[in-house]
Amino acid sequence: MDIKVQVRESEDDAYVVELSGEIDVYTSPKVKDAITELIDQGHYNLVINLEKVRYIDSTGLGVLIGGLKRVREHGGSVNLVCTNPQIRKIFDITGLVKIFGIFENEQDAKKALV
Amino acid sequence: MDIKVQVRESEDDAYVVELSGEIDVYTSPKVKDAITELIDQGHYNLVINLEKVRYIDSTGLGVLIGGLKRVREHGGSVNLVCTNPQIRKIFDITGLVKIFGIFENEQDAKKALV
Protein backbone atom coordinates (compact mmCIF):
# COMPACT_ATOMS: atom_id res chain seq x y z
CA MET A 1 0.00 0.00 0.00
CA ASP A 2 2.69 2.44 -0.97
CA ILE A 3 4.48 3.79 -3.99
CA LYS A 4 8.08 3.55 -5.15
CA VAL A 5 9.36 6.14 -7.61
CA GLN A 6 12.54 5.53 -9.59
CA VAL A 7 13.90 8.03 -12.08
CA ARG A 8 16.35 6.93 -14.80
CA GLU A 9 18.05 8.96 -17.52
CA SER A 10 17.70 7.45 -20.96
CA GLU A 11 19.03 8.27 -24.46
CA ASP A 12 18.22 11.57 -26.21
CA ASP A 13 17.58 13.50 -23.01
CA ALA A 14 14.51 11.35 -22.28
CA TYR A 15 13.80 10.39 -18.69
CA VAL A 16 12.02 7.30 -17.45
CA VAL A 17 9.93 7.49 -14.28
CA GLU A 18 9.29 3.97 -13.05
CA LEU A 19 6.47 3.63 -10.55
CA SER A 20 5.61 0.59 -8.51
CA GLY A 21 2.80 0.12 -6.02
CA GLU A 22 -0.44 2.02 -5.60
CA ILE A 23 -1.13 5.58 -6.72
CA ASP A 24 -3.92 7.09 -4.67
CA VAL A 25 -4.73 10.31 -2.83
CA TYR A 26 -2.09 9.45 -0.23
CA THR A 27 0.78 8.43 -2.48
CA SER A 28 0.23 10.61 -5.57
CA PRO A 29 2.01 13.70 -4.13
CA LYS A 30 5.23 11.68 -4.18
CA VAL A 31 4.71 10.95 -7.89
CA LYS A 32 3.87 14.57 -8.55
CA ASP A 33 7.06 15.74 -6.82
CA ALA A 34 9.22 13.45 -8.94
CA ILE A 35 7.63 14.61 -12.20
CA THR A 36 7.68 18.27 -11.18
CA GLU A 37 11.37 18.04 -10.31
CA LEU A 38 12.23 16.61 -13.74
CA ILE A 39 10.26 19.31 -15.51
CA ASP A 40 11.80 22.06 -13.35
CA GLN A 41 15.21 20.74 -14.41
CA GLY A 42 14.20 21.21 -18.05
CA HIS A 43 13.41 17.62 -19.00
CA TYR A 44 10.33 17.60 -21.20
CA ASN A 45 10.43 14.12 -22.75
CA LEU A 46 9.19 11.61 -20.21
CA VAL A 47 8.28 7.96 -20.20
CA ILE A 48 6.22 6.98 -17.19
CA ASN A 49 6.36 3.26 -16.66
CA LEU A 50 3.24 1.93 -14.95
CA GLU A 51 4.00 -1.78 -15.43
CA LYS A 52 4.42 -2.37 -11.70
CA VAL A 53 1.50 -0.16 -10.68
CA ARG A 54 -1.28 -2.29 -9.21
CA TYR A 55 -3.72 0.56 -8.58
CA ILE A 56 -4.33 4.09 -9.84
CA ASP A 57 -7.25 6.42 -9.27
CA SER A 58 -8.26 9.92 -10.35
CA THR A 59 -5.64 11.58 -8.16
CA GLY A 60 -2.95 9.60 -9.97
CA LEU A 61 -4.50 10.40 -13.35
CA GLY A 62 -4.57 14.07 -12.32
CA VAL A 63 -0.83 14.01 -11.68
CA LEU A 64 -0.13 12.43 -15.07
CA ILE A 65 -2.41 14.95 -16.82
CA GLY A 66 -0.75 17.84 -14.98
CA GLY A 67 2.68 16.61 -16.07
CA LEU A 68 1.56 16.22 -19.67
CA LYS A 69 0.19 19.77 -19.75
CA ARG A 70 3.44 21.23 -18.45
CA VAL A 71 5.77 19.36 -20.83
CA ARG A 72 3.55 20.19 -23.81
CA GLU A 73 4.03 23.89 -23.07
CA HIS A 74 7.71 23.21 -23.87
CA GLY A 75 7.06 21.01 -26.89
CA GLY A 76 7.68 17.83 -24.91
CA SER A 77 5.55 14.78 -24.35
CA VAL A 78 4.69 12.03 -21.88
CA ASN A 79 4.38 8.42 -23.00
CA LEU A 80 3.07 5.73 -20.70
CA VAL A 81 3.97 2.06 -20.41
CA CYS A 82 0.97 0.09 -19.25
CA THR A 83 0.37 -3.65 -19.46
CA ASN A 84 -2.02 -4.28 -16.55
CA PRO A 85 -5.53 -4.60 -18.04
CA GLN A 86 -7.24 -3.10 -14.98
CA ILE A 87 -5.04 0.02 -15.18
CA ARG A 88 -5.45 0.19 -18.94
CA LYS A 89 -9.22 0.04 -18.51
CA ILE A 90 -9.17 3.22 -16.42
CA PHE A 91 -7.42 5.09 -19.23
CA ASP A 92 -10.03 3.69 -21.60
CA ILE A 93 -13.14 4.67 -19.62
CA THR A 94 -11.82 8.16 -18.88
CA GLY A 95 -10.93 8.78 -22.51
CA LEU A 96 -7.30 9.44 -21.55
CA VAL A 97 -6.13 6.89 -24.14
CA LYS A 98 -6.74 9.71 -26.60
CA ILE A 99 -4.37 12.19 -24.98
CA PHE A 100 -1.54 9.89 -23.80
CA GLY A 101 0.62 7.62 -25.90
CA ILE A 102 0.22 4.25 -24.18
CA PHE A 103 2.68 1.45 -24.97
CA GLU A 104 3.26 -2.19 -24.13
CA ASN A 105 6.93 -1.76 -23.25
CA GLU A 106 9.50 0.88 -22.41
CA GLN A 107 11.39 0.59 -25.69
CA ASP A 108 8.34 1.42 -27.77
CA ALA A 109 7.38 4.27 -25.42
CA LYS A 110 10.87 5.79 -25.72
CA LYS A 111 11.04 5.40 -29.50
CA ALA A 112 7.70 7.13 -29.90
CA LEU A 113 8.95 10.20 -28.00
CA VAL A 114 11.15 11.35 -30.84
CA MET B 1 -10.08 -15.76 1.56
CA ASP B 2 -11.24 -19.33 1.24
CA ILE B 3 -10.01 -22.86 1.69
CA LYS B 4 -9.38 -25.68 -0.77
CA VAL B 5 -9.34 -29.23 0.55
CA GLN B 6 -7.80 -32.04 -1.50
CA VAL B 7 -7.69 -35.63 -0.26
CA ARG B 8 -5.19 -38.09 -1.76
CA GLU B 9 -4.64 -41.76 -0.97
CA SER B 10 -1.01 -42.62 -0.32
CA GLU B 11 0.94 -45.84 0.36
CA ASP B 12 0.23 -48.03 3.40
CA ASP B 13 -3.36 -46.89 3.82
CA ALA B 14 -2.17 -43.39 4.71
CA TYR B 15 -4.19 -40.44 3.43
CA VAL B 16 -2.95 -36.97 2.65
CA VAL B 17 -5.23 -33.99 3.22
CA GLU B 18 -3.81 -31.03 1.35
CA LEU B 19 -5.17 -27.67 2.41
CA SER B 20 -4.67 -24.35 0.67
CA GLY B 21 -5.95 -20.95 1.65
CA GLU B 22 -7.10 -19.64 5.00
CA ILE B 23 -8.47 -21.72 7.87
CA ASP B 24 -10.68 -19.62 10.11
CA VAL B 25 -14.05 -19.81 11.83
CA TYR B 26 -15.78 -19.60 8.44
CA THR B 27 -13.74 -22.14 6.50
CA SER B 28 -12.73 -24.66 9.20
CA PRO B 29 -16.02 -26.64 9.04
CA LYS B 30 -15.04 -27.65 5.51
CA VAL B 31 -11.71 -28.97 6.81
CA LYS B 32 -13.44 -30.73 9.68
CA ASP B 33 -15.86 -32.44 7.29
CA ALA B 34 -13.03 -33.80 5.15
CA ILE B 35 -11.12 -35.18 8.13
CA THR B 36 -14.26 -36.61 9.74
CA GLU B 37 -15.19 -38.37 6.52
CA LEU B 38 -11.78 -40.04 6.29
CA ILE B 39 -11.95 -41.20 9.90
CA ASP B 40 -15.51 -42.46 9.48
CA GLN B 41 -14.25 -44.52 6.55
CA GLY B 42 -11.69 -46.13 8.86
CA HIS B 43 -8.56 -44.22 7.82
CA TYR B 44 -6.53 -43.44 10.91
CA ASN B 45 -3.13 -42.49 9.49
CA LEU B 46 -3.29 -38.98 8.15
CA VAL B 47 -0.86 -36.44 6.80
CA ILE B 48 -2.27 -32.93 6.79
CA ASN B 49 -0.30 -30.75 4.43
CA LEU B 50 -0.38 -27.09 5.47
CA GLU B 51 2.28 -25.89 3.01
CA LYS B 52 -0.21 -23.79 1.06
CA VAL B 53 -2.07 -22.52 4.11
CA ARG B 54 -1.52 -18.79 4.54
CA TYR B 55 -3.54 -18.39 7.73
CA ILE B 56 -4.78 -20.58 10.59
CA ASP B 57 -6.38 -19.64 13.89
CA SER B 58 -7.70 -21.45 16.95
CA THR B 59 -10.74 -22.82 15.12
CA GLY B 60 -8.40 -24.50 12.62
CA LEU B 61 -6.18 -25.77 15.42
CA GLY B 62 -9.30 -27.12 17.14
CA VAL B 63 -10.18 -29.13 14.04
CA LEU B 64 -6.67 -30.62 13.83
CA ILE B 65 -6.69 -31.44 17.54
CA GLY B 66 -10.14 -33.03 17.25
CA GLY B 67 -8.93 -35.18 14.37
CA LEU B 68 -5.81 -36.23 16.26
CA LYS B 69 -7.86 -37.29 19.28
CA ARG B 70 -10.16 -39.44 17.16
CA VAL B 71 -7.44 -41.25 15.19
CA ARG B 72 -5.47 -41.90 18.38
CA GLU B 73 -8.44 -43.79 19.80
CA HIS B 74 -7.82 -46.21 16.92
CA GLY B 75 -4.05 -46.29 17.29
CA GLY B 76 -3.57 -43.91 14.36
CA SER B 77 -1.79 -40.59 14.10
CA VAL B 78 -1.80 -37.22 12.37
CA ASN B 79 1.40 -35.72 11.02
CA LEU B 80 1.54 -32.18 9.72
CA VAL B 81 3.58 -30.65 6.90
CA CYS B 82 4.31 -27.03 7.70
CA THR B 83 6.93 -24.76 6.17
CA ASN B 84 5.41 -21.29 6.60
CA PRO B 85 7.16 -19.71 9.62
CA GLN B 86 4.06 -17.72 10.64
CA ILE B 87 1.96 -20.91 10.78
CA ARG B 88 4.75 -22.79 12.50
CA LYS B 89 4.96 -20.06 15.12
CA ILE B 90 1.30 -20.63 16.09
CA PHE B 91 2.03 -24.31 16.78
CA ASP B 92 5.02 -23.18 18.84
CA ILE B 93 3.25 -20.63 21.02
CA THR B 94 0.29 -22.91 21.68
CA GLY B 95 2.54 -25.83 22.63
CA LEU B 96 0.97 -27.96 19.89
CA VAL B 97 4.43 -28.77 18.52
CA LYS B 98 4.57 -31.25 21.39
CA ILE B 99 1.49 -33.19 20.39
CA PHE B 100 1.72 -33.14 16.59
CA GLY B 101 4.52 -34.46 14.44
CA ILE B 102 5.46 -31.46 12.29
CA PHE B 103 7.58 -32.00 9.16
CA GLU B 104 9.21 -29.97 6.44
CA ASN B 105 7.85 -32.06 3.57
CA GLU B 106 5.22 -34.67 2.78
CA GLN B 107 7.70 -37.54 2.33
CA ASP B 108 9.07 -37.16 5.86
CA ALA B 109 5.58 -36.77 7.32
CA LYS B 110 4.43 -39.98 5.60
CA LYS B 111 7.51 -41.96 6.61
CA ALA B 112 7.07 -40.96 10.23
CA LEU B 113 3.50 -42.33 10.29
CA VAL B 114 4.64 -45.94 10.29
Added chain:
Amino acid sequence: MNAATAAVGRIETVELRIPRKAEWVAVARLAVAAVANRLAFSVEDIEDLKLAIAEACTNCIRHTNGNASIDIVCEAEPDLLRLIVRDHCFDLPPQRPRAVGEPAGDAGGLGIFIIESLMDHVAFEPTANGPTELVMTKRVGA
Protein backbone atom coordinates in the same frame (compact mmCIF):
# COMPACT_ATOMS: atom_id res chain seq x y z
CA MET C 1 -34.69 -13.51 -9.49
CA ASN C 2 -36.80 -10.41 -10.11
CA ALA C 3 -36.58 -7.11 -8.30
CA ALA C 4 -39.35 -7.99 -5.83
CA THR C 5 -37.70 -11.15 -4.55
CA ALA C 6 -34.29 -9.48 -4.45
CA ALA C 7 -35.76 -6.75 -2.27
CA VAL C 8 -36.84 -9.21 0.40
CA GLY C 9 -33.44 -11.00 0.37
CA ARG C 10 -31.20 -10.97 3.41
CA ILE C 11 -29.17 -7.75 3.76
CA GLU C 12 -25.97 -7.85 5.80
CA THR C 13 -24.33 -4.62 6.82
CA VAL C 14 -20.67 -3.80 7.36
CA GLU C 15 -19.87 -0.30 8.57
CA LEU C 16 -16.54 1.48 8.46
CA ARG C 17 -15.52 4.87 9.77
CA ILE C 18 -12.14 6.35 8.86
CA PRO C 19 -10.56 9.74 9.54
CA ARG C 20 -11.05 12.19 6.68
CA LYS C 21 -7.39 11.89 5.71
CA ALA C 22 -5.57 10.62 2.66
CA GLU C 23 -3.62 7.90 4.45
CA TRP C 24 -6.77 6.04 5.55
CA VAL C 25 -8.41 5.71 2.14
CA ALA C 26 -6.44 2.50 1.55
CA VAL C 27 -8.21 0.99 4.57
CA ALA C 28 -11.60 1.72 2.98
CA ARG C 29 -10.41 0.17 -0.27
CA LEU C 30 -9.24 -3.05 1.37
CA ALA C 31 -12.27 -3.37 3.63
CA VAL C 32 -14.64 -2.97 0.68
CA ALA C 33 -12.61 -5.51 -1.29
CA ALA C 34 -12.93 -7.94 1.62
CA VAL C 35 -16.69 -7.41 1.77
CA ALA C 36 -17.02 -7.83 -2.00
CA ASN C 37 -15.01 -11.02 -1.77
CA ARG C 38 -17.81 -12.51 0.35
CA LEU C 39 -20.22 -12.03 -2.55
CA ALA C 40 -19.74 -13.71 -5.90
CA PHE C 41 -17.99 -10.73 -7.52
CA SER C 42 -15.26 -11.36 -10.08
CA VAL C 43 -11.73 -10.15 -9.45
CA GLU C 44 -12.31 -7.38 -11.98
CA ASP C 45 -15.53 -6.28 -10.26
CA ILE C 46 -13.69 -6.15 -6.95
CA GLU C 47 -11.08 -3.85 -8.51
CA ASP C 48 -13.92 -1.64 -9.77
CA LEU C 49 -15.43 -1.46 -6.29
CA LYS C 50 -12.05 -0.56 -4.75
CA LEU C 51 -11.67 2.27 -7.23
CA ALA C 52 -15.24 3.53 -6.73
CA ILE C 53 -14.93 3.65 -2.94
CA ALA C 54 -11.55 5.38 -3.21
CA GLU C 55 -12.96 8.03 -5.53
CA ALA C 56 -15.84 8.65 -3.14
CA CYS C 57 -13.49 8.98 -0.14
CA THR C 58 -11.09 11.17 -2.11
CA ASN C 59 -13.96 13.54 -2.88
CA CYS C 60 -14.82 13.70 0.82
CA ILE C 61 -11.23 14.72 1.47
CA ARG C 62 -10.90 17.16 -1.41
CA HIS C 63 -14.23 18.91 -1.22
CA THR C 64 -14.87 19.18 2.50
CA ASN C 65 -13.01 20.58 5.46
CA GLY C 66 -12.57 19.76 9.08
CA ASN C 67 -11.77 16.85 11.32
CA ALA C 68 -14.93 14.84 10.66
CA SER C 69 -14.77 11.21 9.71
CA ILE C 70 -15.86 9.47 6.52
CA ASP C 71 -18.60 6.92 7.15
CA ILE C 72 -19.03 3.98 4.81
CA VAL C 73 -21.90 1.54 4.96
CA CYS C 74 -21.67 -1.63 2.88
CA GLU C 75 -25.01 -3.32 2.37
CA ALA C 76 -24.44 -6.79 1.01
CA GLU C 77 -27.34 -8.58 -0.60
CA PRO C 78 -26.88 -11.95 -2.26
CA ASP C 79 -26.65 -10.40 -5.71
CA LEU C 80 -25.51 -6.83 -5.12
CA LEU C 81 -23.36 -4.56 -3.00
CA ARG C 82 -24.55 -1.10 -2.06
CA LEU C 83 -21.94 1.36 -0.78
CA ILE C 84 -23.08 4.45 1.08
CA VAL C 85 -20.48 7.13 1.69
CA ARG C 86 -21.17 10.04 3.95
CA ASP C 87 -18.95 12.89 5.00
CA HIS C 88 -20.04 15.31 7.67
CA CYS C 89 -19.52 18.58 5.87
CA PHE C 90 -20.86 18.12 2.38
CA ASP C 91 -21.75 21.69 1.58
CA LEU C 92 -21.19 22.06 -2.16
CA PRO C 93 -23.85 20.73 -4.48
CA PRO C 94 -21.99 18.18 -6.60
CA GLN C 95 -21.31 19.37 -10.12
CA ARG C 96 -21.23 17.24 -13.22
CA PRO C 97 -17.78 16.10 -14.28
CA ARG C 98 -16.04 17.73 -17.21
CA ALA C 99 -16.39 16.26 -20.68
CA VAL C 100 -14.47 13.08 -21.33
CA GLY C 101 -11.11 13.70 -22.96
CA GLU C 102 -11.08 17.32 -21.84
CA PRO C 103 -9.61 17.13 -18.37
CA ALA C 104 -9.00 20.51 -16.83
CA GLY C 105 -5.56 19.75 -15.42
CA ASP C 106 -4.28 18.58 -12.08
CA ALA C 107 -7.60 19.19 -10.42
CA GLY C 108 -9.12 16.34 -12.34
CA GLY C 109 -12.89 16.28 -12.47
CA LEU C 110 -12.79 12.55 -13.16
CA GLY C 111 -13.90 11.13 -9.82
CA ILE C 112 -17.65 11.03 -10.21
CA PHE C 113 -17.28 10.13 -13.87
CA ILE C 114 -15.20 7.08 -12.91
CA ILE C 115 -17.69 6.09 -10.23
CA GLU C 116 -20.57 6.32 -12.70
CA SER C 117 -18.64 4.24 -15.23
CA LEU C 118 -17.86 1.43 -12.80
CA MET C 119 -21.03 1.16 -10.73
CA ASP C 120 -24.50 0.14 -11.92
CA HIS C 121 -26.34 2.87 -10.05
CA VAL C 122 -25.09 6.08 -8.42
CA ALA C 123 -27.08 8.73 -6.57
CA PHE C 124 -26.50 11.67 -4.29
CA GLU C 125 -29.20 11.45 -1.67
CA PRO C 126 -29.99 14.28 0.71
CA THR C 127 -30.31 13.18 4.33
CA ALA C 128 -32.53 14.57 7.06
CA ASN C 129 -29.64 15.81 9.16
CA GLY C 130 -27.72 17.89 6.63
CA PRO C 131 -24.93 16.11 4.76
CA THR C 132 -25.56 14.45 1.44
CA GLU C 133 -24.84 10.78 0.95
CA LEU C 134 -23.34 9.15 -2.10
CA VAL C 135 -25.12 5.85 -2.69
CA MET C 136 -23.66 3.50 -5.29
CA THR C 137 -24.65 -0.01 -6.21
CA LYS C 138 -22.99 -2.78 -8.15
CA ARG C 139 -24.74 -6.01 -9.11
CA VAL C 140 -22.96 -9.33 -9.14
CA GLY C 141 -22.36 -10.44 -12.71
CA ALA C 142 -23.96 -7.33 -14.24
Added chain:
Amino acid sequence: MNAATAAVGRIETVELRIPRKAEWVAVARLAVAAVANRLAFSVEDIEDLKLAIAEACTNCIRHTNGNASIDIVCEAEPDLLRLIVRDHCFDLPPQRPRAVGEPAGDAGGLGIFIIESLMDHVAFEPTANGPTELVMTKRVGA
Protein backbone atom coordinates in the same frame (compact mmCIF):
# COMPACT_ATOMS: atom_id res chain seq x y z
CA MET D 1 10.11 8.64 23.22
CA ASN D 2 8.94 8.07 26.79
CA ALA D 3 5.43 7.17 27.93
CA ALA D 4 4.50 10.77 28.68
CA THR D 5 5.25 12.10 25.19
CA ALA D 6 3.64 9.05 23.57
CA ALA D 7 0.47 9.66 25.57
CA VAL D 8 0.02 13.13 24.12
CA GLY D 9 0.64 11.83 20.58
CA ARG D 10 -2.02 12.01 17.92
CA ILE D 11 -4.58 9.18 18.05
CA GLU D 12 -6.46 8.29 14.88
CA THR D 13 -9.51 6.08 15.07
CA VAL D 14 -10.87 3.60 12.55
CA GLU D 15 -14.13 1.87 13.43
CA LEU D 16 -15.57 -1.27 11.93
CA ARG D 17 -18.86 -3.01 12.56
CA ILE D 18 -19.51 -6.47 11.14
CA PRO D 19 -22.39 -8.93 11.57
CA ARG D 20 -21.74 -11.50 14.31
CA LYS D 21 -21.23 -14.22 11.70
CA ALA D 22 -18.31 -16.40 10.72
CA GLU D 23 -18.15 -15.22 7.11
CA TRP D 24 -17.43 -11.61 8.07
CA VAL D 25 -14.43 -12.24 10.32
CA ALA D 26 -12.17 -12.12 7.28
CA VAL D 27 -13.27 -8.52 6.73
CA ALA D 28 -12.13 -7.60 10.25
CA ARG D 29 -8.83 -9.33 9.64
CA LEU D 30 -8.14 -7.47 6.41
CA ALA D 31 -9.29 -4.10 7.73
CA VAL D 32 -7.04 -4.41 10.79
CA ALA D 33 -4.15 -5.46 8.56
CA ALA D 34 -4.75 -2.36 6.43
CA VAL D 35 -4.76 -0.12 9.51
CA ALA D 36 -1.60 -1.76 10.86
CA ASN D 37 0.05 -1.23 7.49
CA ARG D 38 -0.28 2.52 8.04
CA LEU D 39 1.89 2.24 11.16
CA ALA D 40 5.45 0.97 11.05
CA PHE D 41 4.56 -2.64 11.94
CA SER D 42 6.59 -5.47 10.43
CA VAL D 43 4.92 -8.04 8.21
CA GLU D 44 5.11 -10.53 11.06
CA ASP D 45 3.48 -8.11 13.50
CA ILE D 46 0.67 -7.54 11.00
CA GLU D 47 0.07 -11.29 10.84
CA ASP D 48 -0.07 -11.34 14.66
CA LEU D 49 -2.65 -8.55 14.66
CA LYS D 50 -4.77 -10.36 12.08
CA LEU D 51 -4.76 -13.47 14.22
CA ALA D 52 -5.54 -11.57 17.43
CA ILE D 53 -8.53 -9.75 15.92
CA ALA D 54 -9.83 -12.99 14.40
CA GLU D 55 -9.61 -14.78 17.76
CA ALA D 56 -11.48 -11.94 19.44
CA CYS D 57 -14.24 -11.97 16.78
CA THR D 58 -14.44 -15.76 16.86
CA ASN D 59 -15.05 -15.60 20.61
CA CYS D 60 -17.85 -13.10 20.05
CA ILE D 61 -19.41 -15.59 17.66
CA ARG D 62 -18.86 -18.72 19.78
CA HIS D 63 -19.74 -17.38 23.20
CA THR D 64 -22.63 -15.05 22.53
CA ASN D 65 -25.99 -15.37 20.85
CA GLY D 66 -28.26 -13.22 18.78
CA ASN D 67 -28.17 -10.96 15.77
CA ALA D 68 -26.01 -8.23 17.29
CA SER D 69 -22.96 -6.90 15.52
CA ILE D 70 -19.33 -7.04 16.50
CA ASP D 71 -17.84 -3.58 16.96
CA ILE D 72 -14.14 -3.01 16.48
CA VAL D 73 -12.34 0.21 17.25
CA CYS D 74 -8.75 0.60 16.07
CA GLU D 75 -6.89 3.39 17.85
CA ALA D 76 -3.70 4.10 16.00
CA GLU D 77 -0.99 6.04 17.77
CA PRO D 78 2.39 6.63 16.13
CA ASP D 79 3.97 3.75 18.04
CA LEU D 80 1.10 1.44 18.94
CA LEU D 81 -2.22 0.03 17.81
CA ARG D 82 -5.02 -0.53 20.28
CA LEU D 83 -7.87 -2.82 19.21
CA ILE D 84 -11.13 -2.71 21.12
CA VAL D 85 -13.63 -5.48 20.39
CA ARG D 86 -17.14 -5.34 21.74
CA ASP D 87 -20.02 -7.71 21.27
CA HIS D 88 -23.45 -6.82 22.52
CA CYS D 89 -24.26 -9.89 24.56
CA PHE D 90 -21.14 -10.72 26.54
CA ASP D 91 -22.73 -12.44 29.48
CA LEU D 92 -20.23 -15.09 30.57
CA PRO D 93 -17.29 -13.98 32.68
CA PRO D 94 -14.26 -14.96 30.63
CA GLN D 95 -12.44 -18.01 31.96
CA ARG D 96 -8.73 -18.61 31.81
CA PRO D 97 -7.58 -20.79 28.94
CA ARG D 98 -6.59 -24.38 29.55
CA ALA D 99 -2.96 -25.28 30.23
CA VAL D 100 -0.67 -25.19 27.22
CA GLY D 101 -0.26 -28.60 25.59
CA GLU D 102 -3.42 -29.93 27.18
CA PRO D 103 -6.10 -28.82 24.79
CA ALA D 104 -9.53 -30.17 25.62
CA GLY D 105 -10.49 -31.16 22.09
CA ASP D 106 -12.40 -29.53 19.29
CA ALA D 107 -13.68 -26.80 21.52
CA GLY D 108 -10.19 -25.41 21.81
CA GLY D 109 -9.65 -23.04 24.69
CA LEU D 110 -6.74 -21.49 22.80
CA GLY D 111 -8.25 -18.18 21.68
CA ILE D 112 -7.45 -15.94 24.60
CA PHE D 113 -4.14 -17.69 25.11
CA ILE D 114 -3.14 -16.89 21.53
CA ILE D 115 -4.25 -13.29 21.93
CA GLU D 116 -2.19 -12.91 25.09
CA SER D 117 0.84 -14.44 23.37
CA LEU D 118 0.71 -12.11 20.39
CA MET D 119 -0.31 -8.79 21.92
CA ASP D 120 1.63 -6.68 24.39
CA HIS D 121 -1.32 -5.91 26.63
CA VAL D 122 -4.76 -7.52 26.89
CA ALA D 123 -7.63 -6.63 29.19
CA PHE D 124 -11.31 -7.32 29.57
CA GLU D 125 -12.84 -4.05 30.58
CA PRO D 126 -16.38 -3.74 31.90
CA THR D 127 -18.35 -0.93 30.32
CA ALA D 128 -21.06 1.26 31.80
CA ASN D 129 -23.78 -0.10 29.57
CA GLY D 130 -23.44 -3.83 30.11
CA PRO D 131 -21.21 -5.70 27.69
CA THR D 132 -17.55 -6.26 28.40
CA GLU D 133 -14.90 -5.06 25.99
CA LEU D 134 -11.72 -6.82 25.02
CA VAL D 135 -8.94 -4.24 24.74
CA MET D 136 -5.64 -5.34 23.27
CA THR D 137 -2.56 -3.34 22.41
CA LYS D 138 0.50 -4.01 20.31
CA ARG D 139 3.50 -1.69 20.20
CA VAL D 140 5.45 -1.08 17.04
CA GLY D 141 8.79 -2.86 17.23
CA ALA D 142 8.12 -4.31 20.69
